Amino acid sequence: MTEKHMLIRMAVLAGLFGFLFGADTGILAGALPFVRTHFALSEVAEGAIIAAVPFAAVIGVLFAMVSADRVGRKPVLVASACLFSVGALASALAGSTGTLIFSRLLIGAAVGASVFTTPIYLAEIAPAKARGAIVCIFQLMITIGILAAFIAGxxxxxDGDWRMMFGLGLIPAVICxxxxxxxPETPRWLVLKNRVDEAHAVLQQTAPDTPQRAISQIIQNISDEHANQKNADSWRHFLTRENLYLTAFCVTxxxxxxxxxxxxxLTYAPKFFEYAGFQGTSSQLLATIGIGATNVLMTFVSIYLVDRLGRRPLLIAGFAGTAASLGVISAAYAIAPASxxxxxxxGLLAYIIFFAICLGPITFVYASELFPLALRAKGMALVSLGLWLSNFLLLFAFPPIEAFIGQTGTFALFTAVCVFGFLFAVKYAPEPKGIELEDIDARIAEQRPELAGDCETRPSLNPAE
Incomplete structure (x- = not known):
């Protein structure tokens, strides 16, 4: 098997966790109206079902944070797949609101653990020249899962068969x-545990076209980094200037x-289309499928661009494009949404284009790359906690916010967030394109930037510089 085929195989397998995450996100758009009717849900119960996944994902992140370093990246992914399977089956068989919420909590724990671990797994097993694209596979599989769920819905x-909608998630969970x-386990974790021979074998398996001398050098680099950071895995090391910068940048x-x-x-797309004058469930769901298809296609573009243009320009363009798109939507709702x-x-398609190409994959790529080896699991945990806590707060607060300020105000608020994100990216986003993971923290340390510093203090991570 060639190096290319081996990398594709592993990226697709690990990316299946992204598919499961995406499918669970997308299936709510189709299932929620029928679940609401079947269980006669109150607003509180509906909010609990929707917010159960991001809430439990926090617990999953904390579990993975401890386990990923102790037992390895692969066992955490195996446990996540088991939880996915049980949660999908329990959701399909739920006989009460409480049972459905519990099953959603199981899925949430699996999502949190896998979204935390999968980017680390992919980044640590992929070569530097293809690392950005391979990590983007995870985001691609999320978008494919969302589209598949929209189509299934x-x-x-x-027939209003919400049980089948939830139950279909069992199939990819078992395959995963x-x-x-x-x-295999990642070679970097194996070196971290002094299992150098196994790490060498994995590198030979995943990069069969790489010369033995180059493989030995990669292992030596990993060993050197581990030796330099052997006592640097404590939480207090996040308070150093370099690591504080990385943490603040990735989490924010x-x-x-x-x-x-x-x-x-993605969750309320049919509802937004109803407000915009699309009549009938069929037309609303078809428009939602269009959103999902655009999401998938544009992620392919991201995979092509991430290791060519780099992370920084894509992040800046992503916030600029989403701000413009959301501003157009807010204005349209303010003027005459029905017409x-x-x-x-x-506007929604444009937003999805910029998110799928830029914001969605690039934030995961940054989080998987920038932390040094000894702090990578803990750093990714902090980023994942930021992801799920922001998701939980947003999904929980959205219904009352929308009721208070309407669609115009809601999308104006989203626009403001993206404008702030654009300014943030311009000032602080580094460029780790093409640099080995073991060299990234050293390149940042040369600059030792401060969050409040001038633009000139921004870290230079361009290998050409």
Whole structure:
């Protein structure tokens, strides 16, 4: 098997966790109206079902944070796949609101653990020249999962079969479990545990076209970094200037991307189209499928661009583009939403384009790359906590916020978040494109930037500089 085929195999297997996350996100758009009717849900119960996943994801992150370093990245992914399977089956068989909420909590814990671990797994097992694209596979699989769920929701909507919608998640969960069981552990974690021979074998397996001398050098670099940071895995090391910068940048960037409204738009897309004048469930769900298809196609563009243009320009363009798109939607709702349905649809499509190419994958790439080896799991945990806490707050607060300020105010608020994100990215976003993971923290340390510093103190991570 060639290096290219091996990398594709592992990226797709690990990316299946992204598919499961995306499918769970997207299925609510189709299932929620029928679940609401079946269980006669109150607003509080409906909010609990929607917010159960991001709430439990925090617990999943904390579990993975401890386990990923102790037992390895792969066992955490295996446990996540098991929880996904149980949660999907329990959701399909739920006989009460409480049972459904509990099953959503199981899925949430699996989502939190896998979203935390998968980018680390991919970044640590991929070569530097393809690392950005491979990590973007995770975001691609999220978008494919969302689209698949939208299509399933549309196909099952006529019968109102919400149990089947939830139950279909069991199929990819079982495939994912079978696939990850036969995948290797990451060589960097193996070196971290002094299992150098196994790390060498994994590198030979995942990069069969790489010369033995180059593989030995990679292992030596990993060992050197581990030796230099052997006593640097304490939480107090996040208070150093370099690590404080990395943590603040990654957590803030991830939170701003989520607070731009992506999960609200994906979950409530049919509702927004109803407000925009699209009549009938069928037309609303078809428009929602268009959103999902755009999401998938544009993530392919991101995979192509991330290791060519780099992370920084894509992050800046992403916040600028989403701000403009959301501003157009807010204006359309303010003027005459019923007569501007297609303008709102165009604005939503433009938002999805910029998010799928830029904000969605790039924030995950940054989080998986920038932390030094000894702090990578803890750093990714902090970023994941920022992701899920911002998601939980947004999904929980959205119904009353929308009721108070309406669609115009809601999208204006999302626009403001993206404007702030644009300014933040311009001032602080580094560029780790093409640099080995073991060299990134050293390049940042040369600059030792401060968060409140001038633009000139921004870290230079361009290998050409």
């Amino acid at each position: 549309y196909g099952l909507a006529a 479990l079978a696939g990850i069981v036969f995948s 960037g991830m939170a701003l991307a989520q607070l731009s409204g992506i999960n609200v738009i 501007m349905g297609y303008l709102i649809l165009a």
